[in-house]
Amino acid sequence: MRTVLWLVCLIAAGCGSAARTHTANTPSASQPAAAEWNVEVTVGSLSAGPITVAAAGLRPAAAGVDSRPWMQHELVFRNTGDTPVTFADTRTSRFLGQLPRLLAGDEGCGYEKRTARVIPGTCESYLDAFTVQPHTTVRRTVTLFKELPGMQQLVPGTYVFGRQIRFAMGSVAPDEGDGRAVTLNVRYAVSLG
Numbered sequence: 001m002r003t004v005l006w007l008v009c010l011i012a013a014g015c016g017s018a019a020r021t022h023t024a025n026t027p028s029a030s031q032p033a034a035a036e037w038n039v040e041v042t043v044g045s046l047s048a049g050p051i052t053v054a055a056a057g058l059r060p061a062a063a064g065v066d067s068r069p070w071m072q073h074e075l076v077f078r079n080t081g082d083t084p085v086t087f088a089d090t091r092t093s094r095f096l097g098q099l100p101r102l103l104a105g106d107e108g109c110g111y112e113k114r115t116a117r118v119i120p121g122t123c124e125s126y127l128d129a130f131t132v133q134p135h136t137t138v139r140r141t142v143t144l145f146k147e148l149p150g151m152q153q154l155v156p157g158t159y160v161f162g163r164q165i166r167f168a169m170g171s172v173a174p175d176e177g178d179g180r181a182v183t184l185n186v187r188y189a190v191s192l193g
Contacts, residue, residue: 036193037154039144041073041186048182050081051132051167055186061143067110071144075186079132086131088166088173093120096159099152102188103145104161110143117150129173142186154190161186 041055054076061069079085093105103111109123132138142161146154163186168179 038191038193039071040189042189043075044185044187048165048167048180049085049169050079050083051085052078052080053184054078056139068145068148069143070146072141074139074141075184076137076139077130077132078137079134082134083169084131084133084171085167085169086171086173087129088168088176088179089128090164090166091123091128092163093122094161095120095151096161096188097152097157100150101146101152101154101157102159102190103148103151104159104186104188105143105145106163107141107143111145111148114149118145118148131171144188156191157189159188159190161188 039058041058043053043055056074056076058071058073061072077087091106091109093103093109093111096102096104103118103120105111105120106123108126108128109121111118111120112122128140130138130140162183164181164183166174166179166181168174174180
């Protein structure tokens with residue numbers, strides 16, 4: 001059974017959220033094989049002009065991939081204004097939770113493999129600045145990983161992926177330290193189904 005919740009995050013109006021729930025079959029050694037995880041994604045942030053951000057398309061990640069992704073979803077950037085808005089490349093990946101139980105990575109980001117653990121913060125070397133034209137949207141994928149080497153076993157809870165975005169009005173990406181910076185808090189409410 002899938003429960004779908006969809007709320008739009010209007011950054012221009014202040015804090016808000018966008019949500020979608022997905023049930024993923026993920027048996028583990030200490031849980032019954034039939035255990036299912038429910039994941040709800042919400043996005044909230046401070047006021048940021050004509051930009052709104054929503055989470056959409058929560059789904060299991062592709063199976064059989066060497067990096068062992070678990071779930072994916074999109075961040076949908078919408079420009080409600082009449083001027084283009086260009087975002088700097090602020091991609092990242094990081095552990096979520098006090099103990100590393102989840103790892104979240106923006107599109108093109110993930111982790112470095114070590115023998116006994118993984119190290120977050122690794123991104124492919126291309127520049128991912130993008131422009132959102134007036135009254136259009138641009139999507140970027142976020143990937144979740146769980147139970148990788150050195151990570152603790154996933155437990156029910158809320159995990160926050162706090163990530164900064166930086167943008168400027170117009171069609172040129174802001175240089176480091178320029179433009180407007182806002183922290184997006186992407187929250188993952190994880191529970192057993």
